[in-house]
Amino acid sequence: MIQVEHLTKEYKRVIRREGFLGSVRTLFSAQYETIPAVNDISFRIDEGELVGYIGPNGAGKSTSIKMLCGILVPTSGRIEVNGLIPHKERMKNTRQIGAVFGQKTQLWWDVPVIESLRLFRDIYKVPEAQYKHNLNLFNDLLDLHEFQNTPVRQLSLGQRLRADMAAALLHNPRLLFLDEPMIGVDVVAKERLRNFIQEINRDQKVTILLTTHDMVDIEKVCSRIMIIDHGHIVYDGSLAQIRNQYGKQRKLVVEFEEAVPDFSEPNAALVKSEGRKKWFAFNRFETSPSTLIANISSRYPILDLAVEEPEIEEIVRTIYQGKPGNARENGT
Amino acid sequence: MKVFLAFARQSFHSIAIYRFDFWLRVSTVLILMYSIRWVWVALYTQRPGAFGASLEQMITYGVLSMAIENLFYSFGVQYYMSQQVRSGAIDVDLLKPLDFHFHMLARNTGQMLFRLFIMILPAILCGYLFFGLRPPATPLAGFQFALALFIGYLVGFHLEFLLGSIALVTLDIHSIDWAFNALLRFFSGQLVPIWLFPGPLGTLASLLPFRALFATPLSIYTGLLNGEAIINAVGLQLFWLAALVLLSRWFWNRIQARIISQGG
Amino acid sequence: MNAFQLYFRLIHISLLSRMQYRANFLVGLLGLIVWNLVNLGLIGILVTQFTSLKDWTLWELVFLYCLWILGHSLYALFFSHTDQMETYLIEGTFDQFLLRPASPLIQVLGREFQYLEIADALFALTGLGLAYTHLGLRWDGWHWGFFVIAVMSGAVIMFALNLLIACTAFWTGRSRGAAFVAGQFYGLVQWYPIEIFGKTFRVIVTGFLPVAFINYYPSLLLLNKLDRADSAWWLSLLSPLVALLLVGIVSGVWRLALNRYSSSGS
DSSP: OEEEEEEEEEEEEEOOOOHHHHHHHHHHOOOEEEEEEEEEEEEEEOTTOEEEEEOOTTSSHHHHHHHHHTSSOOSEEEEEETTBOTTTSHHHHHHHEEEEESSSOSSOTTSBHHHHHHHHHHHTTOOHHHHHHHHHHHHHHHOGGGTTTSBGGGSOHHHHHHHHHHHHHTTOOSEEEEESTTTTOOHHHHHHHHHHHHHHHHHHOOEEEEEOSOHHHHHHHOSEEEEEETTEEEEEEEHHHHHHHHOOEEEEEEEESSOOOOOOBTTEEEEEEETTEEEEEEETTTOOHHHHHHHHHHHSOEEEEEEEOOOHHHHHHHHHTTOTTGGGSSOO | OHHHHHHHHHHHHHHHHOHHHHHHHHHHHHHHHHHHHHHHHHHHHHOGGGGSSOHHHHHHHHHHHHHGGGGSSSSOHHHHHHHHHHHTTHHHHHHSSSOHHHHHHHHHHHHHHHHIIIIIHHHHHHIIIIIOOOOOSSHHHHHHHHHHHHHHHHHHHHHHHHHHHHHHHHSOHHHHHHHHHHHHHHHTTSSSOGGGSOHHHHHHHHHSGGGGTTHHHHHHHTTSSOTHHHHHHHHHHHHHHHHHHHHHHHHHHHHHHHHHHHTO | OOHHHHHHHHHHHHHHHHHTOHHHHHHHHHHHHHHHHHHHHHHHHHHHHOSEETTEEHHHHHHHHHHHHHHHHHHHHHHGGGGGHHHHHHTTHHHHHHTSSSOHHHHHHTTOOOTTHHHHHHHHHHHHHHHHHHHTOOOOHHHHHHHHHHHHHHHHHHHHHHHHHHHHHHHHSOOHHHHHHHHHHHHHHTTSOGGGSOHHHHHIIIIISOTHHHHHHHHHHHTTOTTTSSSOGGGGGGHHHHHHHHHHHHHHHHHHHHHHHHHHOO
């Protein structure tokens, strides 16, 4: 579906000179510096995948997505979407992709949703039968009929996003870009949107690239994640893999029968202590939970315990920060 | 004060990035100075007595009015405000521990200062060398001109600020801005000196704040206003400045409260 | 859907949008009225003080001015929002245009429809009608035909020039400032018969920024002034050609602008 090889995008930026005279000189002769927004990235996404695309702000996410959409021309490298080169065949490519931007709606602001959908139907030349079929689908899955006659500006955020989803999928694109679609949405609406995303991915085999800062979205919805930072892909693999590779740390949460003084165990560090509960962090390759439990219970009687998986968020943060050790264990 | 300078400096530097914009404005000013000279010559030869001034004075008036053009509408405060509210970024501005009005003034002034040194002073020089712009009537008049111009600048800023605030309520900046610009061009005396206005229109023009931007400073420079008349004119400028500052602050405070309560 | 169909669908939806805001309608109308009153006022003042300019009488000047306004209003009716190009770029609207299988230019042009400009057009037609009567003009079929062509050419020239200015936003990030100075320029030049300006200037507004073809040269023909002014008579007929030439230039520039946008982002 998507094939990206050694993709690079560089921007030229005017170098700001200091001081008054510096500014004046810039007026007459500006000097430029080259900034690589995307630096030699390569990946491949097959049809039907649901990929989470994450990275800190300014990492190169929107730049790479713009190139996939054909809006931006790469500086070098190869990029192919379903057999087309996006920037070379922009219009043709637009027919096979759809996009939802959380920050900005595609719909016309002051007119009822259905008017926008009608216009999109005609712009994308969607056959009438397909159009009707999709509207029914959206009525079922998104309750579109509840607000289709309302102007977009009067919709709640959740409704607006649902309308944007309908608009993006109206022409049955093979590839869907979701750019932070759930910012500011309440938990109930989020759950609903997540289900919708999974459903169309499953039933219609729509390939989806989801950009988000919310790790819960990733954990619940995506099978694979790509992490981009400073223009490089620093991780590309499944969630399970990332936990195995990077999340060596587990936490053992022990609740004692009564409050006990803090203590340490060999191979386990006490990271938190609250009332009768204590959190121990251990490296699962070095210690097994049962050994740890046995040791701890021999000291004090245990009331309850749990083993916590490493949080994706923590792992990702570590990767962003480029920490050696954990992050470099098995290579990317 | 330091904050003021910080914003001013930031605005100052950002202009240099927009080189094309800069050169476009510079060439336009030159073309306009050239054109207006011809207009005045044509009008003057038609009927020399109409102006109550010499041709040299009128040419100076006209050419100088084009040169100082860029002192105003520097930053487009009204557009900035409209854009910030539409994109929601206004919240960021409001969260700063800084008075919004003051903040805008600082940004605007930064740009204005840059334009002053880079565009306006060179334009005046060109006007003098090529287009018949004469030196001020007296050195004192030159100084008074600078003062009146500065006050005029402040009046212009507050008019734009007020405009921006109003546009936030009505949501459409463009028609209002067009109307405002039309009124400004008319009543400011930039294109047609307001003493040419017939009867009641002339009286109206002399009372409105718009003349503070062009007519007053330009008349002082060319010596068409002197002595007591200057004091009256500048007094009117100051009156309007005070009124506009108060009005701006009052209006803006109300809008700010509204924005905050509605969440943008 | 071809370009025209797309365009009409777009302005249809934009008109629907505008209908939602009655307050804006009133404000817009007010703005328009003020603008026209002001311009009328300026002419009025000039004319009370100066009964004629070179050998252009009052009504001839009114004709000149209204001919420009008519062309301008036709242009503005459809395209005056091009000065907002910078906003489309900054707010990401333009990216959305590029995501659709439709010409981004048509989408920009179809973004708004300034129906209020009809008032301007009516005002201009009234002025032209009055001037026609007061000057005792008598046009035959050829004149009327030329009048229509001249007005349309004027509108097209304004469209092309203003789109060129709007395109500067792709390089400089700003278009509003340039649009403003252009407005200044028009305001100065379109009012006066260019014979009052020096030779260099006349060459500029004929050859380089051909605004003189919007109202001045056609006026010479329509007002039977061809023998009085010292310009070549055939210039008056060139308006449509100038319009076509500018359209050609601006489509080239638009292509360059798109290229620029796709290589350097916002």
